[in-house]
Amino acid sequence: MLAIETPPTPRNRAIINSLLQASDPKIDDVYMTTAELAERHRMQTSTLDNLRYRGEGIPYTKLPSGTVLYKLRDVLEAERQGSKGFSWRALNDALALMSDLEPADREAIVAHLKKTMR
Numbered sequence: 509m510l511a512i513e514t515p516p517t518p519r520n521r522a523i524i525n526s527l528l529q530a531s532d533p534k535i536d537d538v539y540m541t542t543a544e545l546a547e548r549h550r551m552q553t554s555t556l557d558n559l560r561y562r563g564e565g566i567p568y569t570k571l572p573s574g575t576v577l578y579k580l581r582d583v584l585e586a587e588r589q590g591s592k593g594f595s596w597r598a599l600n601d602a603l604a605l606m607s608d609l610e611p612a613d614r615e616a617i618v619a620h621l622k623k624t625m626r
Contacts, residue, residue, distance in 0.1 A: 538580035539569075545578050563622070564597065 546553045558567030
């Protein structure tokens with residue numbers, strides 16, 4: 509597996525971009541466990557647990573067994589974006605700046621993202 513430094517170097521960003529643009533659907537069939545992602549990003553698994561609990565970080569799938577898996581494509585996309593990646597806090601801040609957005613619409617946006625990102 510490609511080892512990506514944190515934060516990615518310009519050379520590694522180019523590699524990540526080429527992988528994300530590849531038309532090979534096999535990249536969508538590759539998943540990482542919480543332990544693998546924690547090792548890759550040089551962090552504790554508890555940090556990833558906390559990010560999931562807060563609704564932040566990389567999208568994941570939780571199996572009925574309780575195992576959490578991250579799609580490689582999502583991991584690479586998050587690494588490509590760096591610190592500008594998605595977080596619920598950033599979304600809430602952005603929605604708060606939209607003064608003309610009705611509360612019901614704001615709730616619908618958040619509900620839709622929570623449904624599609626899990």
